[in-house]
Amino acid sequence: MTLEDVAGFVAWLRLPPQARDGMVAVLPTVAHHCSAASVNRKLAALTSFCGFHARHGVALTGLLVSMAPEGRRYFSATAYKPFLHHATKNEFQRRRTITLTQPRLRPKVLTAKQVQTILDACEHLRDRLLFALLLDTGVRIGEALGLRHEDLDIAGKTLTVRPRHNDNGARAKAGVCRTVPTSPELMRLYVDYLNGEYGALDSDYVFVNLWSEPKGHPWAYAAVYDLVRRLRVRTGVDFGPHQYRHTYATWLLRRGAGMESVKQLLGHASVTTTIDTYGHLTVEDARATLEAAGWFTGREVQW
Numbered sequence: 001m002t003l004e005d006v007a008g009f010v011a012w013l014r015l016p017p018q019a020r021d022g023m024v025a026v027l028p029t030v031a032h033h034c035s036a037a038s039v040n041r042k043l044a045a046l047t048s049f050c051g052f053h054a055r056h057g058v059a060l061t062g063l064l065v066s067m068a069p070e071g072r073r074y075f076s077a078t079a080y081k082p083f084l085h086h087a088t089k090n091e092f093q094r095r096r097t098i099t100l101t102q103p104r105l106r107p108k109v110l111t112a113k114q115v116q117t118i119l120d121a122c123e124h125l126r127d128r129l130l131f132a133l134l135l136d137t138g139v140r141i142g143e144a145l146g147l148r149h150e151d152l153d154i155a156g157k158t159l160t161v162r163p164r165h166n167d168n169g170a171r172a173k174a175g176v177c178r179t180v181p182t183s184p185e186l187m188r189l190y191v192d193y194l195n196g197e198y199g200a201l202d203s204d205y206v207f208v209n210l211w212s213e214p215k216g217h218p219w220a221y222a223a224v225y226d227l228v229r230r231l232r233v234r235t236g237v238d239f240g241p242h243q244y245r246h247t248y249a250t251w252l253l254r255r256g257a258g259m260e261s262v263k264q265l266l267g268h269a270s271v272t273t274t275i276d277t278y279g280h281l282t283v284e285d286a287r288a289t290l291e292a293a294g295w296f297t298g299r300e301v302q303w
Helices: 003-014 036-054 112-121 125-137 141-145 184-198 221-235 241-254 259-266 271-278 283-292
Strands: 065-069 092-096 158-161 178-181
Touching (some): 112 221, 141 221
16 A cells, blocks of 8 residues: 555545546536545544554554654643553654644524524423523533522522533533523523423422423433424424534624633633634624724724
8 A cells, every 4th residue: 555545545535426437527616525524534444444454464554654752733731632641641652644634613503583483483481491591501401401490590690500410311511510690581481481381390400301201300312302303393493402502602702702701601621612612703703893993994094
């Protein structure tokens, strides 16, 4: 196997299936069939395959794997480090020789119209409360499903995320408590839900089974995703629960909230995570920021 063989394999993966036999010319404007991420996954599988044979005496990985000293180029202070990293950090590390640069994907954000459409399609107050809460506070779906009534302060209009064991397997990703302000409208919806559907049910959990067995048990992930599938069909909006978190953060940033504040509200351990995920601006966002700062209207010189 030569370097040209691997490069040819990558080029073949990028071709449309109809052109892979070499009988059809492909114009430069034709989109790649496999994305960079897909190609990298296939190269990772090929590297593992060659590595297996190398361990059995067949040297195939020389072109696909290189040995390099570890440094900040490969591991930052916040990056994931493998098990026993401290014992091998001074040794040479295996690196894939060939890899494609993957574009950073922007988080998918819902529009106000889409959010309203989904809320209006909910048949029960419990379902409406869930999606309203996800948008109003930016909590993860696991954090929402693990909420207890004691976590919602109606008078103070706050929600507190507490890491704890939950019977439905829901969990808070971060290991610390955080308190998030909520809107009065969300608390009113919560009260309506308690009075209209929850009733005298004896449960600590906010989101529970009300119309399916076992009644009163905390709502499970599977039940929520089943609801999401039905709402997708009903509304025509392709969405997932985590998009509400992206929407919450993006809307906050567009309204001028500081990155450090958004980091605290989302419960990120480092502001770097917040910047890497949400530090994106469209041209329209950038223009609005510049106009608000008077960049286009308060010039001291004339062109």
